[in-house]
Amino acid sequence: MVERRRLTNDGPLVQELEAQLAAYHGVHHCIALANAGLGLIMLMQIFSGGRQGEVVMPAFTFRGLPHFARWAGQQPRFADIDLNTQTLSPVAVEAAISERTTAILAVCNFNSPGDIDGLAEVAARHDLPLFFDSVYGVGTAYRGRRLGSFGRAEVFSLHATKLINGFEGGYVTTNDAPLARQLRYQRNFCYGAEGDCSADMLIGLNAKLNEPHAAMALLSLARIDETIGANGARFEEYATACAGIPGLRLLGHPVPDGEPRNYSLVVAELAPPWPLDRDLTLALLRAEGLAISAYYSPPLNRDWPDPPAHLPVTEILASRFLQLPAGHLVSRGDIEAIGALLRFLARHGPSIRAALAEERTP
């Protein structure tokens, strides 16, 4: 990179990364970007054709999504999710579609890509573009086909915390050649676009990925099977450490459909007879020093209340999940200690609750 004096602006490492990612995802086009969020923004802008409208999306997801819609001149329109996959429900999506809808943004979770066929059917019936935030779906599959070529486009991340680490970065995959061309113009200030960008309602941005990111991502991509394998082994250790704890279930265990998973997250679902509410459980585990958080909670409609959304499944699930420590810095000993802590809470939850209530009584 240094010897070539090519540091950015669609350099050879970026092109190599795009070719390898396209091959990995089994898709014709990969457009590397400075980050995944910019990819979501660009797609929403292109799909809107410059019209101000609404993008249908889940509220049980990453908090950036409604912000990204706003940059593209769109309002988020939240639709409810499925209880089992925690992804958009096609029925709920169809109910959320109106004349203002410009696109459907579905999210593929780490444990399930969701009902892609059901969503595609709704999108086709309403002649709307369907695309995916597949950031947590890298390496997973739907009906035997690896994610990357579904819908009009899919968006992935190269953030340092993701499976393919490019420091920061992201990319869009698509089989739609005109869309790929538009994204390439758009990520580089519309330079080289034929005709008048403003007449085409194509708005340019600097969303270029550069060579150091591509170099790092190429190294990381070369090891992805190894990374997923190690994640899977840790996941099995979690499953062993948590086996038989009443009221606690690890999301995606066992894998219900036999499809490959990436085990990039470890999320525990708490439900009766788990003796404590989720937020108290979280506070107690944090007090023990665990780097732990709620999973997609609170749901996004709390911060974006207008128009009001009726999301009963989202509301239930947003209070149920704990995101446990994952990744190669977590040792078998850590996992066993976490399992023992969770087992302790399950057993002593009622007396902890009673002691806390007593303490609060004046």
Add this chain to the structure above:
Amino acid sequence: MVERRRLTNDGPLVQELEAQLAAYHGVHHCIALANAGLGLIMLMQIFSGGRQGEVVMPAFTFRGLPHFARWAGQQPRFADIDLNTQTLSPVAVEAAISERTTAILAVCNFNSPGDIDGLAEVAARHDLPLFFDSVYGVGTAYRGRRLGSFGRAEVFSLHATKLINGFEGGYVTTNDAPLARQLRYQRNFCYGAEGDCSADMLIGLNAKLNEPHAAMALLSLARIDETIGANGARFEEYATACAGIPGLRLLGHPVPDGEPRNYSLVVAELAPPWPLDRDLTLALLRAEGLAISAYYSPPLNRDWPDPPAHLPVTEILASRFLQLPAGHLVSRGDIEAIGALLRFLARHGPSIRAALAEERTP
């Protein structure tokens, strides 16, 4: 960076870079960003308060600016420039202000920061935020004060082709503490923002700079005086090589106000008695193998014709300038050869024109 396992998300190298850049620019706050364009977008969004309106800007500048306005929900409103500084004319800016105006975006060129006091007076009279695209003004000064603390904010670039090379990247400087805080929230998805981002009309983005960029930019910043010195020496070589060529003048030579310049660009102005029009001159020099381009031409109002803008000075200047090869890969021999070529064109222009006209006659 690798030993610390801190690759991004406001790491210690980014914080060090921000501190050093704030000191360099003599300003309280520096917010490092993934690129300068995102900084301009974020500022326009914040200044708009969520209102759709217009940002007054020059048409004689980088072609990304009107695109950036659109991402922020704004329309570009072009104002004419001053003949001598090629920067926004305060009189023209005042004429372009309307009820729809949300901000004034002035551009500081490499050869002049423009009439900052005049613009500030207009902005104050209309109670509008004034901010600067100072990408080409790094290291230059206005009335004895280095750029970085003028207006509400200034935006700089860390692109590989700029004076401070961070591969890609950019930053905003400001003395406005609440604005700095908003930008920090905004660049990181609004994480940590108190209250409701959507009620504050603050839209979150991923615009983070990461550690490898900061490392590179720190090395480059440490050498900025040396870089500017070498640029200045090459500029003097250009001045010598072009001395006395009729109808050709190097922009910013001699420096009219005695302020420090960065010599990051070498731009030649062609005017009578120069014998050829600018585009033909460009074509002839390219045919000789020169990596050369027009400077801010065509003006941006050609691509953004609505509403029509009356920009007589812009139209004159957009057909006058040649951007000559600059930077440390350009040798003294290159510069002498370029000077000789320009001198040849000045002498033989009339006969070249005649020969071309003859060739075109059927």
